Amino acid sequence: MSPKTQSPGIAFRKHDHRRCQRQLLSEATQLCAERNLRLTSRRRQVLEILLASHQPMGAYDILAELNRSSRNEQIAPPIVYRALEFLLGEGLIHRIESLNAFISCAHPGHRCGAQFLICRDCDQVAELEVSDNDLLAEAGDLGFAVDHSVVEITGVCAECQKHVG
Amino acid sequence: MSPKTQSPGIAFRKHDHRRCQRQLLSEATQLCAERNLRLTSRRRQVLEILLASHQPMGAYDILAELNRSSRNEQIAPPIVYRALEFLLGEGLIHRIESLNAFISCAHPGHRCGAQFLICRDCDQVAELEVSDNDLLAEAGDLGFAVDHSVVEITGVCAECQKHVG
DNA sequence: CTGTTAACGTTATAATATAACACTATGTCG
């Protein structure tokens, strides 16, 4: 049996992230093996950068991180974007459209889109996994065949609401 | 009594768009009057460009359109972005994050975010107005104070599904 | 008018993303 995925909203709760990180990387490795795909070192490198936190990162932040760790090579944007493209395609990461940023997936494997809560105070982002019935029903009524959905809710997280008062 | 707004999914149905356009522009004018805001000629110009269709347009497409219509001035990006910012703020248009594009709002006034169906075949975009209970419930459970929500569903519209088979 | 502010115009530049093409690693088959 494969390891358990993270519960919704993990980023907003204290947890043993070291463990979380290891688990997600191992799930990714396994998933690529099952699908007969190559999680090359570049791809893993980019995934690991994103797995280091539950924060979203811009492509150029990732690029900078790559260039920091790997001395004496100068890595260029296409390398990052290609790795991101692969990881997106396999549902190992997500793109946050409203931030032009990328974030590691909290429960890899689902390719159909996720939902995010984005705190505009602390910039933390939590991935949910809600079945989005109301919307899908409406789409269905109009005969629309859903492919991918982007749901990004901006606001203030519980923690930050306390600190404002 | 103010004029009726468009029903959900208007862009996917045949309708008298000339009328639709006039109505939305008049609603916008009225709404700005009520709010004591200036719908200046630049702002109206940009709104009219977006009202010309129910299609999303990139900022630079709008810019090109401005430069086409107004001979002998060369308009620059900030002008467009500022008009867009105003229109967004008043809920007269929306930003489609996953397309980096802007679209006229089908029922102006609601500032809290909308839902879109985006056909990847014909590029048409329909605005819905669904109360998004499942998501808001989950956000509520986590104590998250919602501010703005982005919902963009990509797929194939009913019409395009026919033409594929 | 005259001071105050909002909107506009202009220039330059930042931030994000991709096209195009050459090179290298990986695996297949004779």
Add this chain to the structure above:
DNA sequence: CGACATAGTGTTATATTATAACGTTAACAG
């Protein structure tokens, strides 16, 4: 093994989207 096909990588240049900064003009209140 060695030739081939293909997927992945590296490199350069450039496209696309968006904003900073600052001066000018228009609108409006006193």
